[in-house]
Amino acid sequence: MKKTFAVYQKELKHFFYSPIAYIVIAAFVIIAGIFFYLYLSSFVEAAFMDMIRSQQYRTPPQKFNVNLQLIRPFFWNLALISLFVLPLVTMRLFSEEKKSGTVELLYTRPLSSVHIVLGKFFAGVTFYLVMLIPTMIFMLLLFIYGNPEFWPVVSGYLGLLLLGSAFIAGGLFISTLTENQIIAAIGGFGLSLVLWIIGWAANFSGPGMAGILNYLSIINHFEDFAQGVIDTKHVFYYLLFSAFGVYLSLKSIESIKWKS
Amino acid sequence: MIEVKNLTRYYGEKRALHDVSFDVQKGEVLGLLGPNAAGKTTTMRILTCFMTPTSGTARVAGYDIWDQPMEVKNRIGYLPENPPLYSDLRVMEYLDFVAKINNIPKNKRQASIDNAIEKSGLGDVRNQVIGSLSKGFRQRAGLAQALLGDPEILILDEPTVGLDPRQIIEIRELIKKLGGDHTIILSTHILPEVEMTCGRVVIINEGEVVAEDTPGNLTKRLTGSERTIVEVEGKEEDARAAIQSVGEVLSVTKQKASTDNHLKFVIETQTDVRRDLAKTLVEKGMGLYELRAEAYSLEEIFLHLTTKEEAA
Ligand SMILES: Nc1ncnc2c1ncn2[C@@H]1O[C@H](COP(=O)(O)OP(=O)(O)O)[C@@H](O)[C@H]1O
Ligand SMILES: [Mg+2]
Numbered sequence: 001m002k003k004t005f006a007v008y009q010k011e012l013k014h015f016f017y018s019p020i021a022y023i024v025i026a027a028f029v030i031i032a033g034i035f036f037y038l039y040l041s042s043f044v045e046a047a048f049m050d051m052i053r054s055q056q057y058r059t060p061p062q063k064f065n066v067n068l069q070l071i072r073p074f075f076w077n078l079a080l081i082s083l084f085v086l087p088l089v090t091m092r093l094f095s096e097e098k099k100s101g102t103v104e105l106l107y108t109r110p111l112s113s114v115h116i117v118l119g120k121f122f123a124g125v126t127f128y129l130v131m132l133i134p135t136m137i138f139m140l141l142l143f144i145y146g147n148p149e150f151w152p153v154v155s156g157y158l159g160l161l162l163l164g165s166a167f168i169a170g171g172l173f174i175s176t177l178t179e180n181q182i183i184a185a186i187g188g189f190g191l192s193l194v195l196w197i198i199g200w201a202a203n204f205s206g207p208g209m210a211g212i213l214n215y216l217s218i219i220n221h222f223e224d225f226a227q228g229v230i231d232t233k234h235v236f237y238y239l240l241f242s243a244f245g246v247y248l249s250l251k252s253i254e255s256i257k258w259k260s
Numbered sequence: 261m262i263e264v265k266n267l268t269r270y271y272g273e274k275r276a277l278h279d280v281s282f283d284v285q286k287g288e289v290l291g292l293l294g295p296n297a298a299g300k301t302t303t304m305r306i307l308t309c310f311m312t313p314t315s316g317t318a319r320v321a322g323y324d325i326w327d328q329p330m331e332v333k334n335r336i337g338y339l340p341e342n343p344p345l346y347s348d349l350r351v352m353e354y355l356d357f358v359a360k361i362n363n364i365p366k367n368k369r370q371a372s373i374d375n376a377i378e379k380s381g382l383g384d385v386r387n388q389v390i391g392s393l394s395k396g397f398r399q400r401a402g403l404a405q406a407l408l409g410d411p412e413i414l415i416l417d418e419p420t421v422g423l424d425p426r427q428i429i430e431i432r433e434l435i436k437k438l439g440g441d442h443t444i445i446l447s448t449h450i451l452p453e454v455e456m457t458c459g460r461v462v463i464i465n466e467g468e469v470v471a472e473d474t475p476g477n478l479t480k481r482l483t484g485s486e487r488t489i490v491e492v493e494g495k496e497e498d499a500r501a502a503i504q505s506v507g508e509v510l511s512v513t514k515q516k517a518s519t520d521n522h523l524k525f526v527i528e529t530q531t532d533v534r535r536d537l538a539k540t541l542v543e544k545g546m547g548l549y550e551l552r553a554e555a556y557s558l559e560e561i562f563l564h565l566t567t568k569e570e571a572a
Contacts (some may be wrong), residue, residue, distance in 0.1 A: 010346070086304035105344035109361045110333045139416070216418045228487040 003111055007119025008126075013095070015127050016092025020088070021141025026193070028085050030136040032153040038140045043070045043144060066148045067228065071139070075156040078135060080166055087188035089127055092184045093120045093179045094253070096177035103256070117172070117249045121242075124168040125161070132160060158244070159225020162238035166218055167192050169245025176252040196199065261286040261413065261443045262307065265330050266316035269467075276302045276468045277313070279392025289439040292447040292459030293474070299467040300447035303339055304417050307445070308338045321412055324345065328422070334363060337411035337442075341418050347391030351401055352380060354390055355408060364409045365379060372409055374528050380404040380434070387509055393420045396427040416446045432526055486532050491517055491524045493547030502544055508535040522549060 015021045030126050046065045054060060095102045106116055136157075142148050172189035197218030202210040214220055218241070221234040262284040269277040277299045292300050298468045306313050307320060309329040317324055323331040346354055355373045364372050377386055380400045384391060384480040390401060399419065406414055419435065420428045435446060435457050448454060454461045463471040463478070471478065492499050496514075503512055503525065510528040517524035527533070533549055541548050 003361050005290055006357055008505045010349075010357045013353065014346070026546045100344070100347070102339065102344040104338075104342075105358070106361075108310050108333055108336070108338045108340075109358070110328060110363050111361045112330075115361070197438075246267060257345050 003115040004119045004122075007111075008123045010173050011123030014092075014096075015123065017088075021127070024085060024088050025131050025134070028081060028131050031081050032078055032135050033076075033138065035081075036074055036135075039070050039074055039077075044207050049174045060251060061109070066142060067152050071142070071148060071153060071156065072165050074138075075160065076133070076222075078160055078220055079163055079226075080162065081190050082167060084189070086128065086164060086167040087133070087146065087171055087185040087192065089124055090168055090175055090188050091123060091185035092175070093172050094175040094249075095179050095181045095184045098183075111210050112252050113253050116253065119247055121165075121169060121172055121246055121249075124172065125165050128147060128164040128168065129161065132157065132164075134216075149228065153227075157224050158230065159222050159234075162225070162235060163218065163222055164243075166238050166241040169242040169249070173245050173248045176249050176256075195219075197235055261288075261321060262445070263319045264303070264307070264316075265318060265337045267303065267306060267313045267318065269299075269311075270314045275300060275467055277306075277347050279316070280464065280467070280469055282462045282469060282472060284445060285445055286440065286443055288460060289444045289446065289458045291436070291454035292340070292445060292464060293446075293449070293451065293454050294464040295449050297466075297494050298449075298464045300449075301417055302463060302467075303464070304338070304340075304445065304447060306413050308336055308415055309331075309333055321381055321439045333484040335411055335558065336413045336415055339402045339406040339416045339419055340413075341421070343398050344405075345390045348389065350389055351377075351386045351393075351404075354401065355404060362409050375410070376404040376407040379407055379438070396423050398522065399423060399427070399431065400550050402540065403431070407438075410441075410508060412443060414444045414446075416444065418447055418449070420448070420450070433495075472571045480539055485528050485530060486530065488527045488532075488534055489524070489552050489554050490527060490537065490541075490548075491522050491550035491558035492541055493549065494545070496523055498546060499525065499541070499543055502540045502546070503527055503537065505540055506533045509533075518549075524550075526554075 040246065043066065045066070048068075050062050053060075095108065139153055143150075167188075170191050171184075174187040174191060175184040178187070195216065195218040197217075198213050199220050202213035202217070205213060215237075221237045224231050224234055262283050267277050267280040268275070280303060282290075292303065295298050303309050306325065307318055309325055309332050312326070317326055319325070320332045323335070325332055336540070337347075337563060346357075349357070352373070352476045355371070355376060360372055360490060374392065377383055380399050380403045382397065382404050385397050390398065391400065399422075403416070403419065406416070416435070420431050423431065438444060439457075439459070445453075448456065458475055461471075461473060461475055461478055462469055490503070500512065501504075503509060506529070507548065508530045510530065513526045514526045515526055527537075532553065534553060538551055543547045
């Protein structure tokens, strides 16, 4: 536990000592901010138009739901941006140690591969959390100027965190396979993308296969969270997925010892 | 303290180590001497449990590398060939991290770090970012890392490679000081280095142990013959006669000279014959253009030792 924490701390230092971290966070927040602005302005415009219409024709105003029409699509967007940005976070988790030869330090210290992999995994998740925090300010604005429901926002962030953990576990595994960070980033993105679009393939396959593909699709499980429903079935899917990625990373780094 | 038993290691089809065995006593400084690609790094990586041998085993401080690698790792401080540093961390942060993963209890950590910094002479740069350090200080940071927790055993892979002469002297002095308190294995491809720092030498070539002795004895065995290169102008018979007259000549080989009317010979003798040879050649009225002793390269020494051991 202490050693896992030591690895975790070291990884966080790496993140925050490097300018790339700030570029990644800034890119994430700016892109998220643009989408938020677009959603917000179209939402406000629609609500405003409806208000004028209802006054003109003396009809009751339509019910506009900020959760349904703004927060939900915004969470989908955050998930999509995460798909693109998280490979940049996971690419160096292991590749850099291989490239610089510091694996030789890690493997010759009284440290088990579990310490190494868990420390790195949780550091990645923490970094993702730090990336998400500025987007919460956008949400805060909605609460200040409107009255959205609170729990769907919580479930949305929980969903993002779980989805992000799954991406990070997958990206970590890819990063154990190569010492080239670019390849690790592309591989991590490719893996995440395949898992994302696998659900589409379900539309073109037989009923039995479709069920499997739909289950595997990493984004299908996100839907309920974005809508404000926390279903243990989906929580379990993401936790299982993350655990599997972590397990593969463990196996991968243990096999390096035999090869290199 | 360390018993290496019949280590063999393959990389795919390629054999890097073949049946390597040797022992190291407590407090001893053992030199692992060999040319590039001899298998020094491979041996050290097996002893530090970075990788497993294809066959054979080793016991370190009584623990088998197969059965109790954690116990082995606990007792070894290891400086790999390329110091394993995180260039974006400060020296202190780096040592703190290594101390934490090294099982050093919290109340002893700071003392242990201070001690390692002092021994390795890192004092002035402790708060610098590792990436900004010179090669010499990076090597010291790597060494400090190996010294954390005062391990019984130190394994140092070519600790002086890439340093400038002054730094080399400092690091060698340091290693000498560390011997006695620690059992040390140090690898190098530089013969004088083992003479200066090691109590005993294991010579390894192409993955096999070819000799094991004290540096003094080895030097005696290696300096059993001298090689001289001579370039003269004159008749070949005269030149050969002059060479044969200077003492016990082991071999004379003719080589292509710099110009056509010169003769060039490589002579192997038991003692240094340059003075006598110069005198004899000049007395015979031959033109002397070059006369110099040529040291044996490490590769030749290994070849020499290999053939000698086989003959014995
Ligand atoms: N990771 C590896 N993969 C394949 N061959 C290797 C690897 N590491 C070392 N070798 C080979 O094993 C032999 C011994 O290498 P090494 O132990 O590094 O020698 P030294 O440290 O004495 O220079 C060399 O021929 C080298 O090419
Ligand atoms: Mg080497």
